[in-house]
Amino acid sequence: MKISIIGIGRVGGALAIALAKNGCEIENLVARKKENAEKIAEIIKSKILTENEFNQIFSDIIFITTQDFEIENVGKSLADKLLNKPTVFHTSGSLSSEVLQNLKKIGCQTGSIHPLVSISDTRLGAERFQDAYFCVEGDDEAVKIAKKIIENLGGKSFSIETKHKTLYHASAVMACGHLVALIDVAIEMLTKCGLDEKDAQGILLPLIKSTIENLSTQTTAAALTGTFARADVETLEKHLEVLSENVSAEVLEVYLQLGNRSAHLAEVQGASAENLKKMREKLSLAKKNLK
Numbered sequence: 001m002k003i004s005i006i007g008i009g010r011v012g013g014a015l016a017i018a019l020a021k022n023g024c025e026i027e028n029l030v031a032r033k034k035e036n037a038e039k040i041a042e043i044i045k046s047k048i049l050t051e052n053e054f055n056q057i058f059s060d061i062i063f064i065t066t067q068d069f070e071i072e073n074v075g076k077s078l079a080d081k082l083l084n085k086p087t088v089f090h091t092s093g094s095l096s097s098e099v100l101q102n103l104k105k106i107g108c109q110t111g112s113i114h115p116l117v118s119i120s121d122t123r124l125g126a127e128r129f130q131d132a133y134f135c136v137e138g139d140d141e142a143v144k145i146a147k148k149i150i151e152n153l154g155g156k157s158f159s160i161e162t163k164h165k166t167l168y169h170a171s172a173v174m175a176c177g178h179l180v181a182l183i184d185v186a187i188e189m190l191t192k193c194g195l196d197e198k199d200a201q202g203i204l205l206p207l208i209k210s211t212i213e214n215l216s217t218q219t220t221a222a223a224l225t226g227t228f229a230r231a232d233v234e235t236l237e238k239h240l241e242v243l244s245e246n247v248s249a250e251v252l253e254v255y256l257q258l259g260n261r262s263a264h265l266a267e268v269q270g271a272s273a274e275n276l277k278k279m280r281e282k283l284s285l286a287k288k289n290l291k
Helices: 010-021 034-044 051-056 068-081 097-105 122-128 140-152 162-175 177-191 197-215 233-246 249-269 273-290
Strands: 002-006 025-030 047-049 061-064 087-090 110-115 133-138 156-159
Touching: 002 010, 010 025, 010 034, 010 122, 025 034, 025 051, 034 047, 047 051, 051 068, 061 068, 068 087, 068 097, 087 097, 087 140, 097 110, 110 140, 110 162, 133 140, 133 162, 140 156, 162 177, 177 197, 177 249, 233 249, 233 273, 249 273
Parallel strands: 002 025, 002 061, 025 047, 061 087, 087 110, 133 156
Antiparallel strands: 110 133
16 A cells, blocks of 8 residues: 655654554655655655655555645645546545545545544654544545555544534544643632642643543543532532632633533432532523623
8 A cells, every 4th residue: 555645744744654654655755845754754764755746646545634724725736736546535624525626526536534633743643543533534435445544553433424524623622622721721720729830730630630531431421520510509609709709701701611511411410400400590690790
């Protein structure tokens, strides 16, 4: 299986290393600036091309791993210059395979493969594909090929309808990017107790890890602990009072919004309906007072 990768950033670089390590031949790394791909090319012994050399690509499979806003234009340029009909994938989480329509029109099979992992470093990212889930959609044949590639990487695949791709990506942002933002809010709150940011992060991290570990074996409702799981109205009142005095309206609003969701999970757990009703009323009143 001969592969070319266009766009050698964190995802493209990690994918190149992982695929090469698992027996695939990475023929070409295509980068706007060759120096960006030199370190990866040295590791996997592949040729470096520029975006002006698409007519030199004869691989069976092409991955477009550029930024989202560049994918459609890369697809158009490939359609104009390719001399063969490879299967082409992009790795965007939010865009579907429809963005590759120009390639489909010339006879290429097209699809998208999005790894559900956080890749902040090329080499570490290459290791994280193992046991990771990949979202796959596109032409039937492209999906079949994608699943084989993912299996080769040691990952797990699942498919969704093309029309749901952006909603899928919003879910991923909620679980990853927004999770980091939520933890940042918690750290900010803890610094109000006199701790510096680094210490606050270190103190909260074991708690966060234990919560994630619970979620690996329990439903979200079963994993809920603390004030809302106990339907503890008195503690909620104290929280709202101290938060209104010590944090920004933005931080308080985050607490209120998630409080309502936590109340829902507590209800699923079987917590006191009467107490949960009181908690929702207090959350609602606090939200009105924000405006």
